[in-house]
Amino acid sequence: MPPWRQSPGGRWIAPAMAAAVVASAKVPPDAVCAASARDAVWAELCHMATDCGATGAENIFMGLFPKDGGRLVRGIGAARDLSEGQRFFCIPEACTLATDAEDFLEHWDGVHDEEGLCNDEMRLALFVAAERKRGNASRWAALLAALPSETELREFHPAFLPSGLLPEAASSEWHGDARRLRPCFELYMASPSEEQDDSVDFTFDEAFVALVQARAYNSLTDTGASAMFPIADLVNTDRKERWNNDWVRNPVGDEMCFIALRDIEAGEELLGDYEPGPDPRAFFMDFGFLMPLDQRARGKNGRICEGLGPEDFPEPPPDAHPVLLNYWRFAEAFCERTRSPPRHEL
Numbered sequence: 001m002p003p004w005r006q007s008p009g010g011r012w013i014a015p016a017m018a019a020a021v022v023a024s025a026k027v028p029p030d031a032v033c034a035a036s037a038r039d040a041v042w043a044e045l046c047h048m049a050t051d052c053g054a055t056g057a058e059n060i061f062m063g064l065f066p067k068d069g070g071r072l073v074r075g076i077g078a079a080r081d082l083s084e085g086q087r088f089f090c091i092p093e094a095c096t097l098a099t100d101a102e103d104f105l106e107h108w109d110g111v112h113d114e115e116g117l118c119n120d121e122m123r124l125a126l127f128v129a130a131e132r133k134r135g136n137a138s139r140w141a142a143l144l145a146a147l148p149s150e151t152e153l154r155e156f157h158p159a160f161l162p163s164g165l166l167p168e169a170a171s172s173e174w175h176g177d178a179r180r181l182r183p184c185f186e187l188y189m190a191s192p193s194e195e196q197d198d199s200v201d202f203t204f205d206e207a208f209v210a211l212v213q214a215r216a217y218n219s220l221t222d223t224g225a226s227a228m229f230p231i232a233d234l235v236n237t238d239r240k241e242r243w244n245n246d247w248v249r250n251p252v253g254d255e256m257c258f259i260a261l262r263d264i265e266a267g268e269e270l271l272g273d274y275e276p277g278p279d280p281r282a283f284f285m286d287f288g289f290l291m292p293l294d295q296r297a298r299g300k301n302g303r304i305c306e307g308l309g310p311e312d313f314p315e316p317p318p319d320a321h322p323v324l325l326n327y328w329r330f331a332e333a334f335c336e337r338t339r340s341p342p343r344h345e346l
Contacts, residue, residue, distance in 0.1 A: 027267055032079045033057040033231070044142040049230045052095035056258075059088040062234070065269040075236045075269050082264040090250060090257035091230060097131075097140050098227035099124050111191040118184035121218065124226045125181070125211035126188050132210070133200035143230045147217065150209045154323070157288035159212045161323040170307025170327070173285055178208055216287050222249060229256060237274040245270050280304060280334050288326065290333050305335035 030038040035047035042062045050057050061079040064072040082088050099120050104127055131138040154160040159174035185207045217233040218226050232247060245258045280291040281304035308331040316324050
Protein backbone atom coordinates (compact mmCIF):
# COMPACT_ATOMS: atom_id res chain seq x y z
CA MET A 1 0.00 0.00 0.00
CA PRO A 2 1.15 3.53 -0.75
CA PRO A 3 0.65 6.51 1.56
CA TRP A 4 -2.89 6.81 2.89
CA ARG A 5 -5.03 9.59 4.24
CA GLN A 6 -8.34 9.01 5.91
CA SER A 7 -11.50 10.06 4.17
CA PRO A 8 -14.32 11.72 6.16
CA GLY A 9 -16.15 8.83 7.75
CA GLY A 10 -14.46 6.26 5.53
CA ARG A 11 -11.46 4.09 4.89
CA TRP A 12 -8.02 5.26 3.86
CA ILE A 13 -7.59 7.09 0.58
CA ALA A 14 -4.45 6.83 -1.52
CA PRO A 15 -4.17 10.13 -3.40
CA ALA A 16 -0.58 9.48 -4.46
CA MET A 17 -1.12 5.94 -5.70
CA ALA A 18 -0.25 6.43 -9.34
CA ALA A 19 -0.56 2.73 -10.04
CA ALA A 20 -4.07 2.39 -8.64
CA VAL A 21 -7.02 2.21 -10.97
CA VAL A 22 -10.51 3.62 -10.59
CA ALA A 23 -12.70 0.54 -10.59
CA SER A 24 -14.74 -0.12 -13.68
CA ALA A 25 -16.30 -3.10 -15.41
CA LYS A 26 -13.04 -3.57 -17.31
CA VAL A 27 -10.16 -4.34 -14.97
CA PRO A 28 -6.66 -3.50 -16.27
CA PRO A 29 -4.51 -6.65 -16.26
CA ASP A 30 -1.72 -4.92 -14.33
CA ALA A 31 -4.06 -4.22 -11.39
CA VAL A 32 -4.80 -7.91 -10.86
CA CYS A 33 -3.07 -9.57 -7.90
CA ALA A 34 0.26 -10.81 -9.28
CA ALA A 35 3.97 -10.26 -8.85
CA SER A 36 3.84 -8.26 -12.09
CA ALA A 37 1.18 -5.81 -10.83
CA ARG A 38 1.84 -2.15 -11.59
CA ASP A 39 1.82 -0.99 -7.96
CA ALA A 40 5.04 -2.22 -6.36
CA VAL A 41 3.66 -2.74 -2.85
CA TRP A 42 0.59 -4.58 -4.12
CA ALA A 43 2.84 -6.69 -6.36
CA GLU A 44 5.07 -7.67 -3.42
CA LEU A 45 2.06 -8.51 -1.26
CA CYS A 46 0.57 -10.70 -3.99
CA HIS A 47 3.94 -12.35 -4.59
CA MET A 48 4.24 -13.11 -0.88
CA ALA A 49 0.75 -14.63 -0.78
CA THR A 50 1.05 -16.80 -3.88
CA ASP A 51 4.57 -17.89 -2.96
CA CYS A 52 3.10 -19.07 0.34
CA GLY A 53 0.43 -21.14 -1.41
CA ALA A 54 -2.50 -18.75 -1.83
CA THR A 55 -4.86 -19.58 -4.69
CA GLY A 56 -7.27 -17.44 -6.67
CA ALA A 57 -5.08 -14.32 -6.91
CA GLU A 58 -6.23 -13.93 -10.52
CA ASN A 59 -9.74 -13.26 -9.19
CA ILE A 60 -8.94 -10.05 -7.28
CA PHE A 61 -7.43 -6.64 -7.95
CA MET A 62 -6.61 -3.47 -6.04
CA GLY A 63 -8.25 -0.23 -7.08
CA LEU A 64 -9.90 3.01 -5.99
CA PHE A 65 -13.65 2.78 -5.54
CA PRO A 66 -16.06 5.76 -5.59
CA LYS A 67 -17.92 6.50 -2.37
CA ASP A 68 -20.45 9.08 -1.18
CA GLY A 69 -19.47 12.61 -2.08
CA GLY A 70 -17.18 11.52 -4.91
CA ARG A 71 -14.47 10.17 -2.62
CA LEU A 72 -12.15 7.50 -3.97
CA VAL A 73 -11.22 4.84 -1.42
CA ARG A 74 -8.62 2.10 -1.78
CA GLY A 75 -10.06 -1.41 -1.74
CA ILE A 76 -10.09 -4.87 -3.28
CA GLY A 77 -12.36 -5.77 -6.19
CA ALA A 78 -13.38 -8.75 -8.30
CA ALA A 79 -11.08 -9.07 -11.32
CA ARG A 80 -13.59 -11.33 -13.10
CA ASP A 81 -17.20 -12.41 -12.73
CA LEU A 82 -17.67 -14.55 -9.61
CA SER A 83 -20.53 -16.93 -8.87
CA GLU A 84 -22.51 -17.17 -5.65
CA GLY A 85 -20.89 -19.73 -3.35
CA GLN A 86 -17.53 -19.59 -5.15
CA ARG A 87 -14.41 -19.69 -2.98
CA PHE A 88 -12.50 -17.23 -5.08
CA PHE A 89 -9.38 -16.50 -2.99
CA CYS A 90 -7.82 -18.74 -0.35
CA ILE A 91 -4.68 -18.35 1.72
CA PRO A 92 -3.15 -21.05 3.95
CA GLU A 93 -3.29 -20.33 7.67
CA ALA A 94 0.46 -20.94 7.72
CA CYS A 95 0.84 -17.69 5.74
CA THR A 96 -0.61 -15.56 8.53
CA LEU A 97 1.36 -13.52 11.01
CA ALA A 98 -0.06 -15.20 14.12
CA THR A 99 0.86 -15.36 17.78
CA ASP A 100 0.91 -19.16 17.72
CA ALA A 101 3.15 -19.40 14.62
CA GLU A 102 6.59 -20.97 14.95
CA ASP A 103 8.58 -17.85 14.08
CA PHE A 104 6.55 -15.78 16.53
CA LEU A 105 7.03 -18.27 19.37
CA GLU A 106 10.76 -18.47 18.68
CA HIS A 107 10.97 -14.68 18.78
CA TRP A 108 9.30 -14.60 22.20
CA ASP A 109 11.40 -17.41 23.61
CA GLY A 110 13.24 -15.96 26.58
CA VAL A 111 10.59 -13.37 27.47
CA HIS A 112 9.33 -14.61 30.83
CA ASP A 113 6.08 -12.86 31.66
CA GLU A 114 5.19 -14.42 35.00
CA GLU A 115 3.20 -11.33 36.02
CA GLY A 116 1.03 -11.36 32.90
CA LEU A 117 2.09 -7.90 31.74
CA CYS A 118 1.56 -8.70 28.03
CA ASN A 119 -1.70 -9.78 26.44
CA ASP A 120 -1.81 -11.43 23.01
CA GLU A 121 -2.43 -8.15 21.19
CA MET A 122 0.57 -6.49 22.85
CA ARG A 123 2.81 -9.42 21.96
CA LEU A 124 1.67 -9.21 18.35
CA ALA A 125 2.36 -5.46 18.32
CA LEU A 126 5.90 -5.85 19.66
CA PHE A 127 6.60 -8.56 17.09
CA VAL A 128 5.31 -6.26 14.32
CA ALA A 129 7.55 -3.44 15.57
CA ALA A 130 10.61 -5.71 15.60
CA GLU A 131 9.88 -7.14 12.16
CA ARG A 132 9.40 -3.67 10.72
CA LYS A 133 12.91 -2.81 11.91
CA ARG A 134 14.24 -5.78 9.93
CA GLY A 135 13.05 -4.13 6.72
CA ASN A 136 13.24 -6.32 3.62
CA ALA A 137 14.98 -9.04 5.64
CA SER A 138 11.68 -9.74 7.40
CA ARG A 139 9.51 -12.54 6.10
CA TRP A 140 6.59 -10.17 6.68
CA ALA A 141 8.03 -7.13 4.87
CA ALA A 142 5.31 -7.08 2.19
CA LEU A 143 2.49 -7.32 4.72
CA LEU A 144 3.98 -4.60 6.93
CA ALA A 145 4.55 -2.29 3.95
CA ALA A 146 0.81 -2.50 3.34
CA LEU A 147 -0.05 -0.93 6.71
CA PRO A 148 -0.61 2.82 7.14
CA SER A 149 2.43 4.53 8.63
CA GLU A 150 2.58 6.61 11.80
CA THR A 151 2.49 9.80 9.72
CA GLU A 152 -0.69 8.68 8.00
CA LEU A 153 -2.33 7.43 11.20
CA ARG A 154 -1.72 10.80 12.84
CA GLU A 155 -3.96 12.36 10.21
CA PHE A 156 -7.13 10.60 11.39
CA HIS A 157 -6.79 7.94 14.08
CA PRO A 158 -8.13 8.74 17.61
CA ALA A 159 -5.07 7.06 19.13
CA PHE A 160 -3.10 10.14 18.07
CA LEU A 161 -5.35 12.91 19.35
CA PRO A 162 -3.13 15.42 21.21
CA SER A 163 -4.05 15.80 24.87
CA GLY A 164 -6.12 18.78 25.93
CA LEU A 165 -8.23 19.10 22.76
CA LEU A 166 -11.27 17.32 24.21
CA PRO A 167 -12.90 17.20 27.65
CA GLU A 168 -11.49 14.46 29.89
CA ALA A 169 -14.74 12.46 29.60
CA ALA A 170 -14.27 12.19 25.85
CA SER A 171 -10.57 11.43 25.88
CA SER A 172 -9.30 8.46 23.92
CA GLU A 173 -9.16 5.02 25.52
CA TRP A 174 -5.81 4.74 23.78
CA HIS A 175 -4.18 6.73 26.60
CA GLY A 176 -4.93 3.81 28.92
CA ASP A 177 -3.73 1.32 26.30
CA ALA A 178 -0.41 3.17 26.12
CA ARG A 179 -0.01 2.98 29.90
CA ARG A 180 -0.70 -0.77 29.85
CA LEU A 181 1.66 -1.35 26.94
CA ARG A 182 4.67 0.29 28.60
CA PRO A 183 5.46 -2.39 31.25
CA CYS A 184 5.09 -5.08 28.57
CA PHE A 185 7.46 -3.14 26.31
CA GLU A 186 10.00 -2.71 29.11
CA LEU A 187 9.85 -6.42 29.95
CA TYR A 188 10.39 -7.32 26.29
CA MET A 189 13.36 -4.97 25.88
CA ALA A 190 14.97 -6.28 29.07
CA SER A 191 14.63 -9.94 28.03
CA PRO A 192 17.62 -11.08 25.94
CA SER A 193 16.88 -13.76 23.37
CA GLU A 194 18.80 -15.50 20.62
CA GLU A 195 16.05 -14.41 18.23
CA GLN A 196 16.49 -10.73 19.14
CA ASP A 197 19.42 -8.48 18.32
CA ASP A 198 20.28 -4.87 18.93
CA SER A 199 19.87 -3.98 15.26
CA VAL A 200 16.08 -4.36 15.55
CA ASP A 201 15.62 -2.43 18.79
CA PHE A 202 12.67 -0.08 18.57
CA THR A 203 11.26 2.74 20.67
CA PHE A 204 8.11 2.75 22.76
CA ASP A 205 6.50 5.14 20.28
CA GLU A 206 7.17 2.62 17.50
CA ALA A 207 5.66 -0.11 19.67
CA PHE A 208 2.54 2.01 20.21
CA VAL A 209 2.14 2.59 16.46
CA ALA A 210 2.41 -1.17 15.96
CA LEU A 211 -0.31 -1.67 18.58
CA VAL A 212 -2.65 0.64 16.66
CA GLN A 213 -1.89 -1.24 13.44
CA ALA A 214 -2.28 -4.65 15.06
CA ARG A 215 -5.69 -3.79 16.51
CA ALA A 216 -7.05 -2.46 13.21
CA TYR A 217 -5.78 -5.43 11.18
CA ASN A 218 -6.01 -8.17 13.78
CA SER A 219 -8.30 -11.20 13.53
CA LEU A 220 -8.59 -14.29 15.68
CA THR A 221 -7.79 -17.75 14.36
CA ASP A 222 -9.78 -20.85 15.29
CA THR A 223 -7.20 -21.49 18.00
CA GLY A 224 -7.82 -18.03 19.51
CA ALA A 225 -4.47 -16.61 18.41
CA SER A 226 -4.19 -13.02 17.21
CA ALA A 227 -3.33 -12.96 13.51
CA MET A 228 -2.84 -10.65 10.54
CA PHE A 229 -3.92 -12.08 7.18
CA PRO A 230 -2.15 -10.86 4.03
CA ILE A 231 -4.58 -9.27 1.50
CA ALA A 232 -7.72 -10.29 3.41
CA ASP A 233 -7.39 -7.31 5.77
CA LEU A 234 -7.61 -4.88 2.84
CA VAL A 235 -11.29 -5.58 2.11
CA ASN A 236 -13.59 -2.71 3.09
CA THR A 237 -17.00 -2.76 4.75
CA ASP A 238 -20.25 -0.92 4.03
CA ARG A 239 -23.98 -1.17 4.67
CA LYS A 240 -25.16 -4.72 5.26
CA GLU A 241 -27.09 -4.94 2.01
CA ARG A 242 -23.88 -4.29 0.10
CA TRP A 243 -21.89 -7.16 1.62
CA ASN A 244 -21.00 -9.55 -1.17
CA ASN A 245 -18.44 -11.88 0.41
CA ASP A 246 -17.58 -13.65 3.62
CA TRP A 247 -14.29 -14.81 5.12
CA VAL A 248 -14.54 -18.49 6.03
CA ARG A 249 -12.27 -21.35 7.03
CA ASN A 250 -11.79 -24.29 4.67
CA PRO A 251 -10.92 -27.16 7.04
CA VAL A 252 -9.85 -29.41 4.17
CA GLY A 253 -6.84 -27.31 3.29
CA ASP A 254 -6.28 -25.50 6.60
CA GLU A 255 -6.84 -22.24 4.79
CA MET A 256 -9.03 -19.15 4.96
CA CYS A 257 -11.12 -18.27 1.93
CA PHE A 258 -13.28 -15.50 0.55
CA ILE A 259 -16.63 -16.90 -0.55
CA ALA A 260 -19.10 -15.00 -2.74
CA LEU A 261 -22.45 -14.41 -1.04
CA ARG A 262 -24.02 -13.63 -4.41
CA ASP A 263 -22.93 -13.27 -8.02
CA ILE A 264 -20.28 -10.52 -8.20
CA GLU A 265 -19.48 -8.70 -11.43
CA ALA A 266 -15.95 -7.97 -12.61
CA GLY A 267 -14.85 -4.55 -11.35
CA GLU A 268 -17.19 -4.60 -8.35
CA GLU A 269 -15.68 -3.80 -4.97
CA LEU A 270 -15.50 -6.60 -2.42
CA LEU A 271 -17.30 -5.60 0.78
CA GLY A 272 -17.57 -7.67 3.95
CA ASP A 273 -18.74 -7.70 7.53
CA TYR A 274 -16.36 -6.19 10.12
CA GLU A 275 -18.57 -7.59 12.93
CA PRO A 276 -18.55 -4.26 14.76
CA GLY A 277 -20.99 -5.18 17.51
CA PRO A 278 -23.30 -2.58 19.06
CA ASP A 279 -20.68 -0.04 20.15
CA PRO A 280 -19.86 2.57 17.51
CA ARG A 281 -17.30 4.23 19.80
CA ALA A 282 -15.27 1.01 20.05
CA PHE A 283 -15.43 0.67 16.26
CA PHE A 284 -14.20 4.25 15.85
CA MET A 285 -11.41 3.75 18.37
CA ASP A 286 -10.21 0.55 16.70
CA PHE A 287 -10.35 1.59 13.05
CA GLY A 288 -10.44 5.38 13.07
CA PHE A 289 -13.48 5.65 10.82
CA LEU A 290 -17.23 5.52 11.33
CA MET A 291 -19.40 2.46 11.57
CA PRO A 292 -21.59 1.89 8.47
CA LEU A 293 -24.88 3.77 8.52
CA ASP A 294 -27.21 0.82 9.07
CA GLN A 295 -25.19 -0.39 12.06
CA ARG A 296 -25.25 2.86 14.00
CA ALA A 297 -26.94 3.24 17.36
CA ARG A 298 -27.30 6.90 18.17
CA GLY A 299 -27.24 7.80 21.86
CA LYS A 300 -28.58 10.70 23.84
CA ASN A 301 -26.29 9.86 26.73
CA GLY A 302 -24.09 6.94 27.68
CA ARG A 303 -20.41 6.30 27.32
CA ILE A 304 -20.21 6.73 23.56
CA CYS A 305 -21.16 10.40 23.78
CA GLU A 306 -19.59 11.49 27.06
CA GLY A 307 -17.91 14.85 26.59
CA LEU A 308 -19.15 15.15 23.01
CA GLY A 309 -22.33 17.13 23.61
CA PRO A 310 -22.80 20.64 22.20
CA GLU A 311 -21.88 22.34 25.47
CA ASP A 312 -18.59 20.44 25.77
CA PHE A 313 -17.66 20.07 22.12
CA PRO A 314 -18.71 22.89 19.75
CA GLU A 315 -17.88 22.50 16.09
CA PRO A 316 -14.14 23.04 15.52
CA PRO A 317 -12.88 25.30 12.73
CA PRO A 318 -12.00 23.68 9.39
CA ASP A 319 -8.27 24.05 10.05
CA ALA A 320 -8.41 22.26 13.43
CA HIS A 321 -6.32 19.17 14.11
CA PRO A 322 -7.48 16.44 11.68
CA VAL A 323 -8.10 13.91 14.46
CA LEU A 324 -10.28 16.46 16.28
CA LEU A 325 -12.27 16.92 13.07
CA ASN A 326 -12.68 13.16 12.90
CA TYR A 327 -14.08 13.21 16.46
CA TRP A 328 -16.51 15.90 15.33
CA ARG A 329 -17.74 13.66 12.50
CA PHE A 330 -18.23 10.89 15.05
CA ALA A 331 -20.22 13.18 17.39
CA GLU A 332 -22.41 14.38 14.53
CA ALA A 333 -23.15 10.81 13.44
CA PHE A 334 -23.81 9.16 16.79
CA CYS A 335 -24.70 11.69 19.47
CA GLU A 336 -28.04 13.39 19.89
CA ARG A 337 -26.99 17.01 19.86
CA THR A 338 -28.29 20.45 18.98
CA ARG A 339 -25.83 22.13 16.66
CA SER A 340 -23.86 24.81 18.41
CA PRO A 341 -21.94 27.68 16.84
CA PRO A 342 -18.49 26.72 15.55
CA ARG A 343 -15.62 27.73 17.83
CA HIS A 344 -14.31 30.19 15.29
CA GLU A 345 -17.65 32.02 15.44
CA LEU A 346 -17.82 32.23 19.24
